[in-house]
Amino acid sequence: GQNIDQPTEMTATEGAIVQINCTYQTSGFNGLFWYQQHAGEAPTFLSYNVLDGLEEKGRFSSFLSRSKGYSYLLLKELQMKDSASYLCAVEDSNYQLIWGAGTKLIIKP
Amino acid sequence: IAGITQAPTSQILAAGRRMTLRCTQDMRHNAMYWYRQDLGLGLRLIHYSNTAGTTGKGEVPDGYSVSRANTDDFPLTLASAVPSQTSVYFCASSDGGQADTQYFGPGTRLTVL
Numbered sequence: 001g002q003n004i005d006q007p008t009e010m011t012a013t014e015g016a017i018v019q020i021n022c023t024y025q026t027s028g029f030n031g032l033f034w035y036q037q038h039a040g041e042a043p044t045f046l047s048y049n050v051l052d053g054l055e056e057k058g059r060f061s062s063f064l065s066r067s068k069g070y071s072y073l074l075l076k077e078l079q080m081k082d083s084a085s086y087l088c089a090v091e092d093s094n095y096q097l098i099w100g101a102g103t104k105l106i107i108k109p
Numbered sequence: 110i111a112g113i114t115q116a117p118t119s120q121i122l123a124a125g126r127r128m129t130l131r132c133t134q135d136m137r138h139n140a141m142y143w144y145r146q147d148l149g150l151g152l153r154l155i156h157y158s159n160t161a162g163t164t165g166k167g168e169v170p171d172g173y174s175v176s177r178a179n180t181d182d183f184p185l186t187l188a189s190a191v192p193s194q195t196s197v198y199f200c201a202s203s204d205g206g207q208a209d210t211q212y213f214g215p216g217t218r219l220t221v222l
Contacts, residue, residue, distance in 0.1 A: 004151065031208050042199060042213035043152070050208060087151070095206060096167070099144075099151030 002026045004100035006088050011106045012078055020073045020086050020103045028093025034062050034073045035087040037102065043087055046073070075105075083107045111135055115200050115214035122190050122221050130185045130217050132200030138212075140205035141183040143167075143175060145196040146216075152199065158183055159205055190221045 003025045012018040024032070031050040035043040049055055049064035049071060061074040073086055085102040092098055113134040122128050134141065139160045144152040154167030158177040172194060174186045183202075187194055198217045203209040 008149075033210075042215050044213070045210045048208055048210070089152075091208070096154060096157070097152075097211065099153070101149055101151045 002092065002098050004088055004090060004098055006086075006100040006103045008101070009104045009106065011108060012075075014078055014080060014107055014109050016078050017074065017076050018078060018105065020075070020088075020105065022071045022073070022088035022100055024069050024071070024088070024090045024098075024100075026090045026092045026098055029066060030091040030093065030095060032062075032064055032071050033089045033091070033097065034060075034071075035089065037085045037087055039084070046086075078107050080107050080109070113200060113202055113212055113214040115198075115217050117217060118215070119218040120220070122187075122219065124191055124221055125189050128187045128190055128219070130187075130198055130200075130219070132183045132185070132214055133181050134183075134200075134202040134212075134214075135181065136202060136212065137180060138202035138204055139180070140203045140209070141177065142201040142203075142211065143173070143183070143185045144199045144201065145169065145194075146199060147196050155185065155198075190219075192221045195219060195221045 005023045034046040037043040047062040054063045059076045087102045088100040089097040116131045142157045143155040156175040158164045200214040201211040203211045
């Protein structure tokens with residue numbers, strides 16, 4: 001079967017760094033996406049990884065290890081507006097996205 | 110440019126009623142998708158369309174139908190709604206193919222009583 005695992009909820013402090021992990025087992029792999037979803041809103045694209053390694057984009061970075069079926073999203077210099085759910089999704093062999101349940105990130109002052 | 114719009118924003122529906130959720134995009138994307146999002150579960154694909162005139166079944170298609178008469182519109186129909194179809198429904202679109210970012214509409218919150 002296909003499975004994407006993420007922690008349900010995490011708490012971090014404003015200004016700190018947080019790492020959100022995602023592990024996956026899917027039928028094929030054509031890349032991994034991270035999306036951000038604020039409460040009551042639509043998901044919005046954050047990052048895409050298809051090769052092993054780290055992709056940096058401002059305060060956000062995403063890492064992929066295909067051999068380990070593992071990715072993480074790293075958020076630096078946390079701001080209150082980063083309070084949201086972060087969704088991990090894997091593009092399978094049919095180019096369909098398989099989604100994790102999301103990690104709710106709570107930022108405290 | 111609106112991007113991708115959905116209507117209605119929310120709806121309360123009696124079980125057994127027929128309902129069509131509307132989705133329109135103005136980005137000329139080839140592919141469109143319908144997902145449902147339920148608490149504690151990931152987004153689940155209901156139906157998709159890789160290009161106008163074609164549709165396909167996703168992970169949870171039962172009880173739903175779609176059509177893709179043109180590039181812009183991708184309506185989702187519940188022929189006879191049941192309470193288990195209570196959910197938030199998101200429409201999305203993309204250029205299609207590998208590594209294409211999906212862009213989401215604002216969602217429709219549907220409650221079936």
